[in-house]
């Protein structure tokens with residue numbers, strides 16, 4: 001497969017993580033979280049360049065034009081993650097064609113493994129795309145508003161969705177634009193594609209590809225960073 005660009009949405013405010021700056025700029029093992037994510041992506045031999053999507057007027061981004069010899073471009077995102085991803089896709093260099101695959105990977109997932117990215121590229125690239133994820137391993141409950149368990153849901157064939165997610169550039173732009181026009185909030189790229197009748201391939205990846213979301217996740221990510229690559 002041809003080399004791929006990776007869009008990295010990094011325009012979130014990180015409200016659930018708290019702190020004095022968005023979580024992607026908080027320190028993890030002595031460096032901003034996003035630096036770990038970008039280094040890891042740039043180290044993947046199939047990734048040709050990174051398109052980092054920043055918040056408007058982001059004062060924390062330390063400009064960098066290349067990593068590991070690969071170009072790093074930036075653009076400005078929007079109010080929802082899907083707006084930021086769409087902005088990143090639209091800002092990709094013109095030589096990334098409509099039918100080229102692109103990756104999308106959350107800045108907030110610094111522990112992604114390179115071999116999982118490779119498996120995603122190999123397997124999802126044979127069809128219309130896919131995403132890393134993991135089958136649900138716990139018993140699944142549904143609850144009332146006060147947190148009482150009202151019942152137990154089937155968990156077979158239930159997966160948790162991770163990133164990277166990989167789709168053809170044009171198809172993903174169309175799917176995200178349609179979701180926007182329809183007023184549907186899509187929480188990941190696969191959801192936008194599912195609405196177009198595509199069934200993205202779920203590729204099992206390591207559970208340690210966590211999305212740093214709450215304050216407690218920083219310590220876990222720091223631990224995981226030391227044992228993944």
Ligand SMILES: Nc1ccn([C@@H]2O[C@H](COP(=O)(O)OP(=O)(O)OP(=O)(O)O)[C@@H](O)[C@H]2O)c(=O)n1
Pocket residue numbers: 008009010011012013014015016017024053077078079080081082084085106107108109211212213
């Ligand atoms: N408008 C947005 C919202 C999110 N993101 C990015 O999407 C990824 C996953 O989003 P999430 O973990 O939900 O981040 P936040 O929106 O920052 O978190 P919160 O909901 O706690 O504010 C993050 O890398 C985040 O920076 C983005 O680029 N643009």
Ligand SMILES: C[C@](O)(CO)[C@H](O)COP(=O)(O)O
Pocket residue numbers: 081106161162163187188189211
């Ligand atoms: C894309 C994603 O990381 C898949 O798990 C997730 O949907 C984004 O997180 P959010 O908190 O829903 O924005």
